Amino acid sequence: MSIAHGKLGIVTESQVARPASPRRRQARGERRIQQLLDAAASVFCRTGYTSASTNAIAREAGVSPGTLYQFFPNKEAIAVELGDRLTQQMRDTHGVVFTDENAALPLGEMLDVVLDPLIEFNCANPVFLTLICSSDTPGTVAEEHAALHAALQTRVEELIGTYVPELTPERRTRIATMAFALFKAGLELILSHEGEDREAYITEMKNCLYGYLAPVIGTEAAPARH
Amino acid sequence: MSIAHGKLGIVTESQVARPASPRRRQARGERRIQQLLDAAASVFCRTGYTSASTNAIAREAGVSPGTLYQFFPNKEAIAVELGDRLTQQMRDTHGVVFTDENAALPLGEMLDVVLDPLIEFNCANPVFLTLICSSDTPGTVAEEHAALHAALQTRVEELIGTYVPELTPERRTRIATMAFALFKAGLELILSHEGEDREAYITEMKNCLYGYLAPVIGTEAAPARH
Amino acid sequence: MSIAHGKLGIVTESQVARPASPRRRQARGERRIQQLLDAAASVFCRTGYTSASTNAIAREAGVSPGTLYQFFPNKEAIAVELGDRLTQQMRDTHGVVFTDENAALPLGEMLDVVLDPLIEFNCANPVFLTLICSSDTPGTVAEEHAALHAALQTRVEELIGTYVPELTPERRTRIATMAFALFKAGLELILSHEGEDREAYITEMKNCLYGYLAPVIGTEAAPARH
Amino acid sequence: MSIAHGKLGIVTESQVARPASPRRRQARGERRIQQLLDAAASVFCRTGYTSASTNAIAREAGVSPGTLYQFFPNKEAIAVELGDRLTQQMRDTHGVVFTDENAALPLGEMLDVVLDPLIEFNCANPVFLTLICSSDTPGTVAEEHAALHAALQTRVEELIGTYVPELTPERRTRIATMAFALFKAGLELILSHEGEDREAYITEMKNCLYGYLAPVIGTEAAPARH
DNA sequence: GATGAATGAGGATTCATTCAT
């Protein structure tokens, strides 16, 4: 049974775009929001989060600045909502990723099963990486995406724990952190290439993770649970 | 004999800060420049490149904005010169890093010999990573640091070539790119921790690179040259 | 017999909120208007007239901005109507205030009789003072409240005239103006205190008016009329 | 000996326009600041503090918005500095106002001696009243002018204390508050008239204060000190 | 009528850069 649904639930009751009235927002507004989020995704990818201006997003969405602020109180809220929706979408589409069954597979297969949908999703939604990495100072993740970041990394930790429960929590955290960093770095390369090159980089990333994790969690299937 | 001097020098032809008189710059001016670069390093680290303002740099340096612009035509030039100097300094201090002798060592030792000074240098000069990663858009390195970036990666490629000359150029480039990305990602983690944690992350990074490279270039010493 | 009805009615010819059909407004519309005016009163008191936004008023009233503009053409009209209604209410509740009978009383008693209901009314409706003082530039009363202001002051003038008909019109106007200004100033203090403090300030205001008016209109009852 | 210099010293080490360097600001900058403060005074008087925009002030001063912000971090700082300078100027020009000698005079003379310079000063600098009254919500003085306001009122309290030391502190505070409110209200009238009218209102204000204070502090000279 | 989306000018503020002294 998939545990993904419970665990990735970081969609923290989005603070924006929930009007007082319990009624559902009007269709037009919902469309505008999607429009704005699409525009934001586009602008974030093009210029990065920090350099993206709300005016630019509004312009890209073809609306006035005021309209943007009717739906989002500030730039951060846009990013948060965008992150929330992407996370949700990832869960809906690739929820299988983090199931315990996967954790039972031998390393190589597990990497395929886990990474392929993640990579696919990120190729389809390159903003996701932008959001997660949207930090001016390397090593620091912007406040607003901390939750998103944390949730993903927690999943990695859990996955590792499934294979080698005997690791100290510190070591496990470190390995997860490193693996996640590696994943992000690899993703960056993957996203910046296309076609065969992209495929090749996907392989490199898998090789890399395989080489890193094999000594730690072994190449065999994880021990049977319970 | 070290080949570093010829190879890493690509970007040292500083485009800025060369006053009209080609004679050696006055000591005062040189001091000013160093002052400004130090200030810039500090500010870049604190706020990131994009968010760093020239006024903030001037203030940190204890000079007026006008003075800053007497030495640098714009913000970018500061970053470029800073990168140049750091590269130079790295060469001077750790030039031995990329020698062919190192390339002859077994993988584990080579990683120690190559990485330790690089890590040390980056811990002492955290701006370096900031500059290299100063891009807002992941996967794209800001124009100004492309050269710096390229020079470093070229060295990695060469190093790999020393071990396994039979790799196709494409594969070699890919592996170097991946390894370099991995290095940057690991460095980020290293820099964001201190004390024992930092040491632990250094180990993780080495493990990671070892695991990735071992299947490619083997764990033995490189074949004798010539 | 009260003369207030004829005299204070100057501004009651509400210029707004008269829908096309001259028939009595629908009960619902009337309720809406009251809702909006109550909300406006609350917001004006909280933030002042200038800083009060129509959106905030609509929100406070629990309606949409569009609805607000269905009943009032602009922010000013809200204030005007609010003033009108308060004046009306004041007349209805405390209409006795400015009767000639009062004017026959000795100063001290007259002040009690005249001021107490006024103070009570203003404590119950603090917006009233806000509206009257809603001017940004001291000494100038905002256009919209000029009439309200004028009506009140006229009454004071008449009252003074009752006591000392022999004053030149100019002097009488000046004294009324000063007394009214004093009243507003005192009211401000009264409204900004509570409990015993408030009572004490009421006494101070009366003392003040007494001390000011006694030399002018005497402390005895006014001369019998006709 | 005048105690004014020690007492009105609310010029609280102005937080603006004091650069790090201990050198005196350049003459041009000093002139600009004066220009900006003059412009601010003008705009504040015309539109009130709340409605005054920094752009309007800059425009009035004939400079760009950026220039304004070179000298003042925000609108409030302008008001504060303006208040500080006016207070200073008032001290310099009319420091005699609050001396103990005045406090020895019979009420009528004291009022002349104290009020005349204050009125003169306020007629010459109408912003002063605007600043002191710059509040959206009546009865509340904007944070930034609280100090100014407080200092003035304290002086009034002290003055009253000189005449009738036996008053309870509460009563004394109340009387001072009322007298000060009365003064402000009267000033408003005075400033909004000209020529003979103004003179007449000055008389009214004095009458008013006389009538209010006579019963409290008597009309005779204050008891000899010490 | 009611809603809430839409507008766009305007406000505060910042910042890279230039200029006069």
Add this chain to the structure above:
DNA sequence: TATGAATGAATCCTCATTCAT
């Protein structure tokens, strides 16, 4: 050279008001 004043476009955000549904 050094200074610090000056610029003005660009940022984020607000608000009175209008409009489509």
